[in-house]
Amino acid sequence: MPNIKPLGPQASELKKHVATVHVSGELSLLERKIVNVLLLNAFDDLLTKKRHTLPVGIFCTMLGFDSKNHDALKRALLKVMSTPISFDLLHDGGKTDWEASPLIAYASIKNGLCSYEYSDWLAGKLANPDIYTLININVQRQFSGGYALALYENCLRFKRTGSTGWIPVETWRRLLGADASMYDEFKHFSAEVIKKAVKEINQVSNIVVSPEYKREARRVVQIRFLVEDNPQKSMYDNEDEEQKSIRESDAFKRLTRLGVGDRLAISWIQQEPDRALQTAIYVEERAKSKQIRGNAGGYARTVFEKAARIEVGPGNGQTESVPTLPAVAEADTSAEERSRRTTARIKSMTLAEKQKFAGEYMAEGGKGNTYQPETGTFKNALERTAYTSWLRAKVADGQ
DNA sequence: CAGTCTGCTTCCTTGATATT
DNA sequence: AATATCAAGGAAGCAGACTG
Numbered sequence: 001m002p003n004i005k006p007l008g009p010q011a012s013e014l015k016k017h018v019a020t021v022h023v024s025g026e027l028s029l030l031e032r033k034i035v036n037v038l039l040l041n042a043f044d045d046l047l048t049k050k051r052h053t054l055p056v057g058i059f060c061t062m063l064g065f066d067s068k069n070h071d072a073l074k075r076a077l078l079k080v081m082s083t084p085i086s087f088d089l090l091h092d093g094g095k096t097d098w099e100a101s102p103l104i105a106y107a108s109i110k111n112g113l114c115s116y117e118y119s120d121w122l123a124g125k126l127a128n129p130d131i132y133t134l135i136n137i138n139v140q141r142q143f144s145g146g147y148a149l150a151l152y153e154n155c156l157r158f159k160r161t162g163s164t165g166w167i168p169v170e171t172w173r174r175l176l177g178a179d180a181s182m183y184d185e186f187k188h189f190s191a192e193v194i195k196k197a198v199k200e201i202n203q204v205s206n207i208v209v210s211p212e213y214k215r216e217a218r219r220v221v222q223i224r225f226l227v228e229d230n231p232q233k234s235m236y237d238n239e240d241e242e243q244k245s246i247r248e249s250d251a252f253k254r255l256t257r258l259g260v261g262d263r264l265a266i267s268w269i270q271q272e273p274d275r276a277l278q279t280a281i282y283v284e285e286r287a288k289s290k291q292i293r294g295n296a297g298g299y300a301r302t303v304f305e306k307a308a309r310i311e312v313g314p315g316n317g318q319t320e321s322v323p324t325l326p327a328v329a330e331a332d333t334s335a336e337e338r339s340r341r342t343t344a345r346i347k348s349m350t351l352a353e354k355q356k357f358a359g360e361y362m363a364e365g366g367k368g369n370t371y372q373p374e375t376g377t378f379k380n381a382l383e384r385t386a387y388t389s390w391l392r393a394k395v396a397d398g399q
Numbered sequence: 400c401a402g403t404c405t406g407c408t409t410c411c412t413t414g415a416t417a418t419t
Numbered sequence: 420a421a422t423a424t425c426a427a428g429g430a431a432g433c434a435g436a437c438t439g
Contacts, residue, residue, distance in 0.1 A: 187427050192406080218415060218426045 031076050033063050035103050046127040053115045077107050147193045148200040150176040155209045155227045166214055166222040186220050206230050254280035259297025268304055279304045
């Protein structure tokens, strides 16, 4: 995990750094992921080392690239190397400072090890820690459409401000890489790019974005996105993910209440979650019955570090068993886990169930024009999509 | 190879605005 | 006030890619 270094002195520098992820659409999704994964891997050593390395296997896992076809990877790397990235989009004050560099200056794959270098200029730029918040591997792996990732990158930097500010539709097209002719008409740009990307971001990322349109007469001329934290996903924001969930756990609260330090409590729970909780409960009991003189936290430490086992049970008047961590984990189920369960639940539905849900869907106002009773599904792609999101919400509620 | 998904085009409806 | 026009949005469907 990268050490977070102090922020650079000038805010203007910061903005340029953040703009480094403005890859204006020339890169495919895989190529963007490569850029971000390599940067993440190199982050700590950007200023101290010229050449960075990463085992190909780990590289592929981080990319969510499960093919053994390393040629595709090499091609993508080549593409990244040959694609210049410009930095001046969205520059403040209308100034048009323009700087560009290929994102990777050198790359090799030898003996299962991928090595690569950044240009000195770029390494200096990328070393700013704020960019780290932009590169969220969890998110990279979950976006299926390139537009969602592009929009995510362009919105995340405004999380603190709360809004991207008004930006002309044309600029958005360039920023999101949606300059194909079919998106000339706003309605298509809106339906295919904006709506889908917004939906995907709100479902899987750590922010919630909502578009607002400014019109001239009837025509939409500018768009801004309001950017908020996604409370359900903010725990995935950065490397604190694991620590945050530990901090919310029962064991952590109990241990700190007893006077165990935060860091110590976290490390115990990381090492042996079950015994950490047992220790807390055991010490609480002893403290309640005044069997501990003085420092309960210190006693807890002795118990955890010295005593391998804590005997609780019949014989000393106590008959209730100590709750173990699984109960805690249950309550602490992440959004990701819930989503997986929803998917599994839907997959395991019988035909009768599918038909029942589809019926409910149509009763609640779903159109159902292309409903196929024999399979309990919808023929039309859009209808299917609408129904699927309805169904997911329904199933998730019922869990 | 059938079923499914995705990108794209085309047609229709709705509602706001401009014109008469 | 009635009517015409325009842009957005919804819906349907096709073709090609992908998947198991």
